[in-house]
Amino acid sequence: MDLDALAKELDQCEQCPLRKDAIAPVGWYGNPHSPIVFVGEGPGGVEDDFGCPLIGPSGQLLDKALWSVQMTRDRVLTTNVIKCRPKNNRTPDIAEASFCAKLWLERELEIIQPKVIVALGGVALHYLGNPDMRITRDRGQWFRTEQGFDCIATYHPAYLLRLYGKQQVAAKWDVFHDLQAAKARAEMLAPGYQFASEEKVDLFKLFHRRIQG
Incomplete structure (x- = not known):
């Protein structure tokens, strides 16, 4: 199976209660290679x-962070542990994350076979690592996922948006260094790959608002 076939299957998913509160599942974006x-x-x-x-405010901040280390969204791949928006944007619990990720994320990663995974925030870290890991303690540290991929965690951009002043500046520098480390390892494992286009991608030109129902 390739990602296109998996995407068609994902579009039809109604296997958990999160689906009823979302317009539709949200898949991935970027270069499958x-x-x-x-x-x-x-x-x-x-x-x-x-x-x-x-693609929202968090994604726009991620785009800036990627640009700072010479990566663009069309040359990497972004995805999520959970594919449907939880009601009221609440944080998904461990059981919800595990159920969805085993259906979709693990199959994505099996197809893509990435050299490096960057876990953005605690939910991704808990799933890709283990529930005892903490983003404030374990970010910037390399570990192997259950599927055998090299992974490093950093702060989710939504967390950065909630910070102010010196705390925000320090956290942004942490993210910068984590992204540098991730890119350096990916460059070592995939020499010659181009991680950035000449300009940042305007995702709002590529995607249009979906209609509820």
Whole structure:
């Protein structure tokens, strides 16, 4: 199975209660041949509206962070642990994350076979690592996922948006260094791959608002 076939299957998914509160599942975006995959938590309202992962304010901040280390969204791949927006944008629990990820994320990763995964935030870290890991303690540290992929965690951009002043500046620098480390390992494992286009991608030109129901 390739990603296109998996995407068609995902569109029809109604296997958990989260689906009834979302417009539709939100899949992935980017280059399926990318050696690096960014895994976030799940879609928010803007992502559910447009059907693209990390397209809202968090995604716009991620785009800036990627640009700072010479990566663009069309040359990497972004996805989420959870494919349907939880009601009121609440944080999905461990059972919901595990159920959805075993259906979809693990199959995505099996197809893509990334050299490096970046876990964005605690939900992704708990699933790809283990529930005892903490983003504030374990970010920037390499570990192997159950599927055997090299993974490093960093703060989710939504977390950065909630910070202010010196705390926000320090956290942004942490993310910058984590992204540098992730890219360096991916470059070593996939020499010659081009991680950036000449310009940042405007996702709102590629995706259009979906109609509820």
